[in-house]
Amino acid sequence: MNLERMPNEEKLSLCRRYYLGGFAFLPFLWLVNVLWFFKEAFLKPAYTEQPQIKSYIKKSAMGLILWVAVLTTWITIFQHFRARWGEVGDYLSFTIPLGTA
C-alpha cells in the first residue's frame, strides 16, 4: 500500500485501525504503525488529519515502549532464574534444555 496515493481520510482510518488493533496484545501492530506513519505524522507539511495521526503515533509509540520493557524484563528474569525455580520453572517452559540445569 502506497501512502502517497491514499487520500488523507483513508490514511487516518488506517492509522486508527492499527492503533486499535494493537490493544489486542499485538504490539507489532504498534511498531508497524509508528514506523509506517512516522513520516506522515511529523515530517510532512500539515494537513487536516495530521494532528490526529500524530496523536495515534505517539500513543502507539508509548504502548510499544511499555511492551518492550515488560517483555525484556520478563525474558531476562526467566532466562536467569528458570533453573532456580525448579518445578515452577519446568511447568512454565515449553522446551527444557538437556544436560544443563
Next chain:
Amino acid sequence: MCVSAAAGVCSSSVEKKIYVELNETVPCVRLLNATHQIGCQSSMSGDTGVLHVLESESDLDWILSSGPHPPYIVIMETAFFNRSVMMRMKSSSRVAGVAVIVSKTGLADNFSPHTTCPNQNTGVYSASYGSDLANCNVTVWNPLGNGLSYEDFAFPVFALKDENQTQVIRKCYEDHNLRVNGSTPQYPLCAMQLFSHMHAVTDTVTCMRRTDLQNRFSINPEVLCDPLSDFNVWTSTRPLNSSAKGHAANESVVLAATRLDGRSFFWEQAPAAEGTVSGIVTLLAAIQALSPVTQEAPPPRNIFFTFFQGEAFDYIGSSKMVYDMEKNDFVIDLNNVHSMLEIGQVGLRSGQSLWMHSDPVSRKNDSVNEEVLDLMRRMQSAAAGLNVSLGHPLFTQPLPPSSLQRFLRARPIPGLVLADHQTLFNNRYYESMYDDAENLNVTYPPDLNPDEQLVYETDAAKSLAEVATLVARSLYLQAGGEEKSLSNITADPKIVSHVTNTHTRTLGVAVLLLSLLVTYFISSKAELLFSSACETPTTAY
C-alpha cells in the same frame, strides 16, 4: 588444531582423515539422587582441547596456569589420578576433559574413590540411634577413600583401557605438543575430543518431573535418565509360597545375606572382587554345602538366603526388602525373621582371623543381647576344626556398612556381620576398578591355560571355602540343627574356585532395582574421539 565436531560413528572419509576414533574407553557418567548430582558431564557436541600428558608437577602447572593453548585435555597416568589433582582441575577453567590411562604400573598401594564412611546417612546410626556412633565417629571404615566418585565434575572424564591406542596418543603428543628445550609448541597441535553428554541434571526429582513432562507433552519424548533398578535374589532351604504375601504362619527364619553389586568411578568397571565377590562366592558355596544336610536332617527353622542388589547406593536392595516386609508385600515379614547373618568382605583375612561385627545399641536390650551371644557361640562351635579363628571387635564399635543396618532400622533383629577386618577395611581398593582378582591374591601357577585356571584351586579359593564351611555350619546350628550333622557340611573348594574365577572376570556393575524405591538416576551416551594435527591451515583458531 582441527575443531570439527564429530558425532556418533565416524562415517565420512573426511572425518576419518581428521579423527582417530578410540575404542575401549569408559566414561564417568552422571548419577543423581534425591538432592544432588554427581559424576561427569561434557558439552552437547563434545569437549575439545589440546592434548597434554600429565607426568609430573611441572605438567600440572603448564595445564593450570602457564600453557598458552587452553583448554587442555589431560591424559593422566594412573599415579596422578588422585583427589588433589582432580580437585585442582575441577576448579580450573583451562581443563576441557581428562582421560585416565588405566594400568597397574605406577598404581599407588591404595585407591578408593568411594567415601570414607560409606552410606553414612542411610544406615541405622543417626542422631536418634547411637548418635555417638553415627558418621563414623568411632570407626572410619574406609579411611583411604578420596570421595572422587561423589564429586560433580563439569568436564568429561574417560578411562583409556587399550594399551595400543594409548601409545598412539602418546606418539601424537610427543610429535606435536611436546615442549622442546623450553620453547612453546606451536600450532598445528594434537587435540582430543571427549563426548559424553548427559541428559540428567540437578537431582532425581527434577529428572522424573521432566521425564513426565516429556512423556505427556512431547511428540518425540527424550529419555532423560534411567532408574537404577534391578532385582534382589532370594531362596530358602524350605520352600516358601512366593505368591502368599505378608506374615508366613509358623515360619521362623534365619536370614543369610550378602550384597550383589559393586561400583567404581567409571561406568561398569567394577570387578569388586574383595568388596562383593568374596561374599557372593562364600554364600553360594554355603548354600551348596547345606543342600544335602537340609534334605536329610532339616533344621526346625528355615534358612533364607538373599543377595541384595544396589547396596552401594544407599542400600537400594535391602531397604526395598525391608519396605516390602513392612508393607506385607513379601513372602515373609519382619516378625518371621529370627536372626540375621550377613557376609561382608571376607576375602582378605590376615592369618586365620574372621570378625563378627554386631550392633551395640540393639544389644543394650537383654533379650537381643542373649540372641546375639547365642549366635556368636554357635559360630565359635562351628569354627572348631576349621582354619578360622573368630573374633569379636570391641563391644562399643558400630556395625560396618551392611544390609543388616537397614533391618535394624525397622526392628532390633539379632544379627552379625562377618568380615575379615576388625576396624577399617582390609580392602585398599574399595569400590574401585582395581578391586580385582589380583587384589584377592588369586594367583595361578604360570603354566596353566585359561581352562585349567578356571578349575584350579587357588589359595584364595581355599580360604573362601573355609569361610563358606563356617557360614554353612553356623547357619545350620542357628536354624536349630544338631551338632552331630555338622561334619557333613563342607564347602567344596572346587566350586568356590570355579565361581570365584568366573565372577572376578565377569562381574560388572549396574545397580538397579524394582520401581518403588528409585533413588538414583543415570544417563549415558558416550563416545570418545581423537583428532590429530591438521596439515592444512584451514583450521578454526
